[in-house]
Amino acid sequence: MTPLSLQEYLSREIGYDAERMDGTPDPALARLITGISEACKEISAKVREGALAGVLGLAGSENVQGEDQKKLDIISNDIFVEAVSRTGSVCGMVSEEVPEPIAVRDDLPLGPYLACFDPLDGSSNIDINVSIGSIFAILPAREIKRTPETADFLQPGTALVAAGYCMYGPQTILVLTIGRGVVMFTLDDETGIFRQTAADVTVPREAAEFAINMSNQRFWEKPVQRYISELLAGKDGPRGKNFNMRWIAAMVAEVHRILMRGGIFMYPRDSRNPERAGKLRLLYEANPMSMIMEQAGAAATNGHVAIRTIKPTSIHERVAVFLGAAEEVERATAYHED
Numbered sequence: 001m002t003p004l005s006l007q008e009y010l011s012r013e014i015g016y017d018a019e020r021m022d023g024t025p026d027p028a029l030a031r032l033i034t035g036i037s038e039a040c041k042e043i044s045a046k047v048r049e050g051a052l053a054g055v056l057g058l059a060g061s062e063n064v065q066g067e068d069q070k071k072l073d074i075i076s077n078d079i080f081v082e083a084v085s086r087t088g089s090v091c092g093m094v095s096e097e098v099p100e101p102i103a104v105r106d107d108l109p110l111g112p113y114l115a116c117f118d119p120l121d122g123s124s125n126i127d128i129n130v131s132i133g134s135i136f137a138i139l140p141a142r143e144i145k146r147t148p149e150t151a152d153f154l155q156p157g158t159a160l161v162a163a164g165y166c167m168y169g170p171q172t173i174l175v176l177t178i179g180r181g182v183v184m185f186t187l188d189d190e191t192g193i194f195r196q197t198a199a200d201v202t203v204p205r206e207a208a209e210f211a212i213n214m215s216n217q218r219f220w221e222k223p224v225q226r227y228i229s230e231l232l233a234g235k236d237g238p239r240g241k242n243f244n245m246r247w248i249a250a251m252v253a254e255v256h257r258i259l260m261r262g263g264i265f266m267y268p269r270d271s272r273n274p275e276r277a278g279k280l281r282l283l284y285e286a287n288p289m290s291m292i293m294e295q296a297g298a299a300a301t302n303g304h305v306a307i308r309t310i311k312p313t314s315i316h317e318r319v320a321v322f323l324g325a326a327e328e329v330e331r332a333t334a335y336h337e338d
Helices: 006-014 027-053 071-085 123-128 214-219 222-232 251-261 282-295 326-337
Strands: 058-062 068-070 090-095 113-121 132-140 162-168 172-177 183-188 193-198 209-211 244-246 264-267 299-301 321-324
Touching (some): 006 027, 006 183, 006 193, 027 071, 027 113, 027 132, 027 183, 071 090, 071 113, 090 282, 113 123, 113 282, 132 251, 162 282, 172 251, 209 251, 214 222, 222 326, 251 282, 251 321, 264 326, 282 321, 299 326, 321 326
Parallel strands (some): 090 113, 209 244, 209 264
Antiparallel strands (some): 058 068, 113 132, 132 162, 162 172, 172 183, 183 193, 264 321, 299 321
8 A cells, every 4th residue: 555645644634635634624734834845855856966966065154143054055945935935824934044034925925824944954964975954843823914023933832833854864754743743754756755654653761872962071061961971871870771872963863863763862051152052943943853752752851941831032042952762851851950
């Protein structure tokens, strides 16, 4: 039997096809997710072409965070903005690559949603051919208007109606939640169709694998130092078992590994930038990945509270992240509370 396509899944779940609908109809959301999937297909093709298409290397510019932009960063952003705008389902967008909210072109219709995205996560891995990806989050618009404002996007992650990511690796895989569990779709290169390859993805509460950038250890706060030292002590330490460490330096790939085989991913705040609450961006990195984790039975905190309960104060706000196996996230969070 042919696996369910993304469009068939959306038909069944949110009413793209009313005759097969088993939930509240929401064709605008279905169109938006479909448009995002089309953007991901196009970006996947660009990633695969790489140097042959001249899309690798630096663009000679910086994004709003002061990070060097890759050529593929800018290309991916343009693809996302165009694809999302054309769905007629949004009235504004936020991107990692653009300092202010993005309006829909005047010649295109507006819709009831706001889209937040990191069009190409893991830019440092582009030129070395390691897995990278796109992250997206969908919020309800409080007001449908032609000119989006920063305040429109400052909603906690609990307001998200859908979230997901697309990973460009040996396979192109789209991971999605619309608040009814986590599902995975793999791109069939021959047909150009995303086909469902996993349903009801869950993350075990226990773990024996962790991901963190150990080169920053000397800058971590004491609770993180304590937690990691216990993991490194292995079976002879207080945890009584050995842990393996992995680090890919791309959030999409780190989260995907957790969904596939468990574990915890951490990007804590550190003393190098004491004014920053963390490294990863709340709106379009931490919030969508936290929704995915929670829908998979895992957890996500900033070391103190659930990430999705945080009220953003700016569209590019940063946050510390501890996500994955619930037992490990709870322990790391408890150490901060202590």
